[in-house]
């Protein structure tokens with residue numbers, strides 16, 4: 001049975017708060033404790049994919065260049081490449097110079113590792129050149145997170161028109177999230193450090 005995923009509603013609220021702060025000015029809020037409003041700036045500075053939306057096509061090569069250039073922020077992440085295929089389950093060890101499109105990135109820390117170094121699992125399909133289909137009723141691959149990465153994912157981002165669903169046990173068992181386009185913090189929905197497998201559509 002799928003558990004309702006509540007994280008998506010946080011973004012409009014954050015935008016509303018940000019808009020209010022711009023109109024009213026920070027002085028109307030409690031001083032030091034109003035820190036969450038400042039978070040989006042930090043995210044933008046440390047996320048090499050900050051300019052990309054979920055429907056942006058992202059090649060494996062471009063992703064690796066962005067991740068490894070170190071041009072933005074001070075990320076010293078461990079980049080892991082997981083190759084999946086449409087319609088099949090399982091992750092094959094991939095390489096940063098392969099053809100294909102990135103479908104999702106799973107991060108060890110919230111805010112896409114922008115404030116803390118950690119692993120990022122780059123999930124890609126080496127056969128893709130146009131991205132995922134728009135419907136989520138088709139199975140466009142999935143896999144278990146490796147033992148070093150399961151129960152440790154804290155934020156997730158998709159690319160190339162794809163969405164991802166996380167599952168709390170291996171082999172897409174037990175509880176799954178609804179489709180995620182992007183979630184910078186899995187904690188509010190109860191999914192922080194809970195994912196053992198994933199599916200893509």
Ligand SMILES: [Ca+2]
Nearest residue numbers: 108152153154
């Ligand atoms: Ca984590």
Ligand SMILES: [Ca+2]
Nearest residue numbers: 133135136201
């Ligand atoms: Ca699809």
